Structure formats: structure tokens, C-alpha cells
Amino acid sequence: MNIKKLKDLIQQGESSTLEFKKSTGQLSSATETVCAFLNGDGGVVLIGVTNNGDILGQDVTDNTRKEIAREIHKIEPSAQIEVQYIPIEKSKHVIAITATPNDHMPYVYDGRPFQRNQSTTSKMSQHRYEQFLVKRGQLNYSWEDYLTDYTIDSLDQEEIHRTITDGIRENRIPASAAGDIPIEILNRLKLLADGKLKQAAIVLYAKEELADFPQCMIRMARFRGLDKLGDFIDNQLKYGNAFYLLKEADAFLQRHLPIASFFKANQFKRIDKPILPVLAVREALINALCHRDYSNRSASIALAIYDDRLEIWNNGTLPDKITLADLKRPHDSLPRNKLIAKVFHARGLIERWGTGTNKMIDLCKKEGDPEPEFSEYTGGLSVIFKFKEPIGTTRQPITPLPPLTNRQKTILAIIESSDELVQIQKIMKELENPPSQRMVQIDLNYLKTQGLIEQIGKGRNTLWAKKPR
Structure with a gap:
């Protein structure tokens, strides 16, 4: 919209489809009217114009744009809303917010529905709101089918390719899809319509947290x-x-x-x-x-x-x-x-x-x-x-002891029955068909790690004793 079209529009005066706001100090009220337009025939809110149609303009900063975006995001479900910043003299702008309605009414702003009656915005009655809900339910139009303004750059393309790789492996996607580029993959999965990403695509593949999708x-x-x-x-x-x-x-x-x-x-x-x-x-x-x-x-x-x-x-x-x-x-x-x-x-x-x-x-x-x-x-x-049993707050993984072998049981009995400290040579003599000394040493070390015996000394002078209990 240029300045000439802006002036032509203002000359029409406020109506069921046009609203003037002096500044973004009335942003909340302006967004209520945007919601009302979505629940009616659509319309335009002009910020920077007095009720009499005088063009004052509005200073626009990054903070201004963020505030407008923040208020628009409070409108649910997602809607087609266009924001234009029309330059006028002295570096000021008139902000034009255009709401285009569709069949997915009712819309709410900050949890409340609004309607337009002539040039007045008011809260929608409960009865009318419920009528809209019934009509929308009959459309059976899923949330995931709504279109977004996000581009494919907002998506995790590695995750998109991973879908094809997994699908081919599972024989649920044809092998011919292996060479598809991301936009072809999204088309194949029906996540695009009219060149725009559906909301389902954002849920599945968003690269990072997006302000429009806090529910993810x-x-x-x-x-x-x-x-x-x-x-x-x-x-x-x-x-x-x-x-x-x-x-x-x-x-x-x-x-x-x-x-x-x-x-x-x-x-x-x-x-x-x-x-x-x-x-x-x-x-x-x-x-x-x-x-x-x-x-x-x-x-x-x-x-x-x-x-x-x-x-x-x-x-x-x-x-x-x-x-x-x-x-x-x-x-x-x-x-x-x-x-x-x-x-x-x-x-x-x-x-x-x-x-x-x-x-x-x-x-x-x-x-x-x-x-x-x-x-x-x-x-x-x-x-x-x-859980079969409470896990507690300090419970450690349950690690039952493996059963001892017959030889380990015999070694343990030899040590426990002795009133003196026991050398490995004595154990070897008392074992029937003793294995190598190395194997006996392994058994002794295992019994020690399980807390059944204790080691005294090192090397050739090592002695073994039963563990005090």
C-alpha cells in the first residue's frame, strides 16, 4: 500500500471493515479489532491515524515491530494477517494491519473472541461463539493443515533426510526417494501446500524453538x-x-x-x-x-x-x-x-x-x-x-552376586575353617585336582572383590583370611 492508496482508504472513514488508532499505545484495542475482523468480513486497522482521519504517523523501532508481533501471536488459531509499514513525511509510518478471514472461525485474542458491529468492536456472545465452534468442527479441518509463513530454512534438513533414509530401510518409502531434495521430500509427505509449509512440518522438523509454536x-x-x-x-x-x-x-x-x-x-x-x-x-x-x-x-x-x-x-x-x-x-x-x-x-x-x-x-x-x-x-x-518395587531417591542399581563355583566355595571353606592366615600354597594342597596357581589366584581375587575374604600383604608373602562379619 502506498501513500495515495492510504489516503483513499482513510477518506472512506471508519466502518465494519476499517478502524483508526492514533498510536501503538492502543495496540491491545487494535488487536481486538483485528480478531473481530477475522470473525467477520475481514478488514484493516490503521495505526497512526486519528478518529477524524488525520494522519499523524508513528515512530517504528525494532521494539515496535516485536510488540505488534507479540500481540498478533495471541490470536488463535493461526490466521492470515499482514502488517505493512507505510512511510509518510518526517520519517514516520502508518502501520496497516490487514486481516483476511477464512472458514476457521471463531478466532480469539488473548483467550477471548471479538466481533465487529458497524464501526464498533465488542466481545462476542457465548451463543455466537459456540455456533462458530460447531461450524468449524463440521469442517473437520485439522490444526496441522494450517499454512505458515516459515521457510524451509527454518527446518532441520538433516532430520528431513533422515526420514527418507529410515523410510527406505523400513520399506515404507520407495528407494527412488533417496535422491530427493528437502522440498521434494516435504511434498512427498504432504507437508507443503501452495508452496507454504504446513504447521505439521514445523512440529516435525523445526530447527530451533519458534515463538509461534510454544506448545512444541x-x-x-x-x-x-x-x-x-x-x-x-x-x-x-x-x-x-x-x-x-x-x-x-x-x-x-x-x-x-x-x-x-x-x-x-x-x-x-x-x-x-x-x-x-x-x-x-x-x-x-x-x-x-x-x-x-x-x-x-x-x-x-x-x-x-x-x-x-x-x-x-x-x-x-x-x-x-x-x-x-x-x-x-x-x-x-x-x-x-x-x-x-x-x-x-x-x-x-x-x-x-x-x-x-x-x-x-x-x-x-x-x-x-x-x-x-x-x-x-x-x-x-x-x-x-x-514399578514392581519403589525406586527410592538414593536407590542404586540392583546387582545380585553371581553364584560361586564349586572350587570357589571350597577355597572359601578352607580359609574360613582355618584359625590362621592362609597362604595360596596351602590352598593348592587341600584342593582336589587343583588347577594352576594362576587360576586359584583369580578365584581368590574374585572372593576378595565380593567382600568374602581379605588380603594381607603383597607378592610372595600374601596371606588370606576370612572377612570379619
């Missing part, structure tokens, strides 16, 4: 005790794309879930077993990333570890056709975010549609762990994995 976050905490009233042992907030959040959650779990270590009879190799089935917990995290309600910008995924359980919560309740009881039996897959879920499936992170919760249950049963519990509260879905 996971809260992780290790609480001391059985509830949130206990102290934090660790508390983390991580922002980023879905694959980054999954990686960070995996790392957090590895730091705070103990590993039980044990030995099987006749085996010297230690076996490490996590306190929960890793794949079951990972399945719950993937479900949360794929099925959460991303339209709520103030919500996030929450992962909490207590002394007796692990809980994963995501905002967004179950679809109307699925109940909590259905989660424990075969059921239809009704993903809230089909594009996001499709990419996870292509990478082999989802095996089959509608089997995630059943897989969690089967994995827990196989390891003899309690079945996961599912519940809904505060507008979200919770999955709880209970």
Missing part, C-alpha cells in the same frame, strides 16, 4: 516421593521438533530409571534389565507426540517420575468413538494429527495403526510388570507405568 515442548521431572509435593531431583523443559523431544525424553529416562543387573548360573556376562520395558515407554511417548492437541499453545507433554511410577500425560482427550476400555483391546486408529503420525509410521516408529496401547500392555506382561493404566483428566490422556 516437553516438561520432565523426577520427584522425590509419591506426588508432586515432594522436592525436585531434576526438572527439565525442552523445546524443539518432535524427534528432538523424543530423544531428550529418552535421555531423561536413562538418567533416572535404574537398571537391575544380575548374572545367570554358569554365565559370567552381566545382564542389565531396565525397571520398565523400554519399548513400552517409548511407545507411550510416541503416542503422546502423535495424538496430542497442538492447537492449545499453552499446553505441552508432561513426563513425571515418582518413587513408585512413571506417568506420561498429553493434552487432548480420546476421540468420541474410543473409550478408555477400548485402549486395552484391538480398536480403530483415529489419529488427531494424521500427517505427523504418517511420518512417524514411515520412519518405523509406529508399527501398525491402532496397536500402540496394546503393544504397551503386551510388553509389560512379557516382562512381568504391572499393566499400564490409562486415564483422562484436565483435558488430556495419562499413561501410568507402575
Whole structure:
């Protein structure tokens, strides 16, 4: 818009589609009107123009631009809003904010809906707001399909290529895609429309934290005790794309879930077993990333570890056709975010549609762990994995002793039955079919490391004694 078109527009006067504001001191009121235009026929707000149509202009600094962007970001859902800075005399500008409506009303600003009546902006009635909601619900237009103004440079291109590599390996993406460039990959995954990135693309591949997507976050905490009233042992907030959040959650779990270590009879190799089935917990995290309600910008995924359980919560309740009881039996897959879920499936992170919760249950049963519990509260879905035993706050990994060999038992008996300190030569004489002295020395060192005997002296003068108890 140039100065001539600006003056022509101002001559029309304030109306149902045009509003004047003297300065950005009225920015909040101006954004309410932008929201009202989105809920109506669209319109333009001019900042730097008096109610009488006099052009005063406005000083524009980087801070001014940030303030305007901050207020516009409070409008939900994401909308088509254009901001122009039109230069006038004396280095001042008139700021033109143009709102273009679509079929995804109602829009809210700072959590409240507004409407335009002639040249007046007012709060929308509850009844009218609910009518808009019903109409929008009938459109069945998913949040992930909305277009953004971000470019491909905002995305992690290595992660995009990794999707193709994983998909080819899983035979879910044709090998011919190996040479695709990022924009071709995004088209293949239906993450582009009219040359613009869909919001699903940002969720999946954002290179860094973006102000427009604060909901791309996971809260992780290790609480001391059985509830949130206990102290934090660790508390983390991580922002980023879905694959980054999954990686960070995996790392957090590895730091705070103990590993039980044990030995099987006749085996010297230690076996490490996590306190929960890793794949079951990972399945719950993937479900949360794929099925959460991303339209709520103030919500996030929450992962909490207590002394007796692990809980994963995501905002967004179950679809109307699925109940909590259905989660424990075969059921239809009704993903809230089909594009996001499709990419996870292509990478082999989802095996089959509608089997995630059943897989969690089967994995827990196989390891003899309690079945996961599912519940809904505060507008979200919770999955709880209970531990067989409380892990405590200072509990160390469980490392049972491997069984002693018959020879080690005999050596231990020789030492414990002696009233004197014992040399290795005496042990060799009392053993039936003694092995080499080196093998006996290995057995003695093992018994010492297990705290069963103690060593006195070094070298040829080494003596062995039973451990005081």
C-alpha cells in the first residue's frame, strides 16, 4: 500500500471493515479489532491515524515491530494477517494491519473472541461463539493443515533426510526417494501446500524453538516421593521438533530409571534389565507426540517420575468413538494429527495403526510388570507405568552376586575353617585336582572383590583370611 492508496482508504472513514488508532499505545484495542475482523468480513486497522482521519504517523523501532508481533501471536488459531509499514513525511509510518478471514472461525485474542458491529468492536456472545465452534468442527479441518509463513530454512534438513533414509530401510518409502531434495521430500509427505509449509512440518522438523509454536515442548521431572509435593531431583523443559523431544525424553529416562543387573548360573556376562520395558515407554511417548492437541499453545507433554511410577500425560482427550476400555483391546486408529503420525509410521516408529496401547500392555506382561493404566483428566490422556518395587531417591542399581563355583566355595571353606592366615600354597594342597596357581589366584581375587575374604600383604608373602562379619 502506498501513500495515495492510504489516503483513499482513510477518506472512506471508519466502518465494519476499517478502524483508526492514533498510536501503538492502543495496540491491545487494535488487536481486538483485528480478531473481530477475522470473525467477520475481514478488514484493516490503521495505526497512526486519528478518529477524524488525520494522519499523524508513528515512530517504528525494532521494539515496535516485536510488540505488534507479540500481540498478533495471541490470536488463535493461526490466521492470515499482514502488517505493512507505510512511510509518510518526517520519517514516520502508518502501520496497516490487514486481516483476511477464512472458514476457521471463531478466532480469539488473548483467550477471548471479538466481533465487529458497524464501526464498533465488542466481545462476542457465548451463543455466537459456540455456533462458530460447531461450524468449524463440521469442517473437520485439522490444526496441522494450517499454512505458515516459515521457510524451509527454518527446518532441520538433516532430520528431513533422515526420514527418507529410515523410510527406505523400513520399506515404507520407495528407494527412488533417496535422491530427493528437502522440498521434494516435504511434498512427498504432504507437508507443503501452495508452496507454504504446513504447521505439521514445523512440529516435525523445526530447527530451533519458534515463538509461534510454544506448545512444541516437553516438561520432565523426577520427584522425590509419591506426588508432586515432594522436592525436585531434576526438572527439565525442552523445546524443539518432535524427534528432538523424543530423544531428550529418552535421555531423561536413562538418567533416572535404574537398571537391575544380575548374572545367570554358569554365565559370567552381566545382564542389565531396565525397571520398565523400554519399548513400552517409548511407545507411550510416541503416542503422546502423535495424538496430542497442538492447537492449545499453552499446553505441552508432561513426563513425571515418582518413587513408585512413571506417568506420561498429553493434552487432548480420546476421540468420541474410543473409550478408555477400548485402549486395552484391538480398536480403530483415529489419529488427531494424521500427517505427523504418517511420518512417524514411515520412519518405523509406529508399527501398525491402532496397536500402540496394546503393544504397551503386551510388553509389560512379557516382562512381568504391572499393566499400564490409562486415564483422562484436565483435558488430556495419562499413561501410568507402575514399578514392581519403589525406586527410592538414593536407590542404586540392583546387582545380585553371581553364584560361586564349586572350587570357589571350597577355597572359601578352607580359609574360613582355618584359625590362621592362609597362604595360596596351602590352598593348592587341600584342593582336589587343583588347577594352576594362576587360576586359584583369580578365584581368590574374585572372593576378595565380593567382600568374602581379605588380603594381607603383597607378592610372595600374601596371606588370606576370612572377612570379619
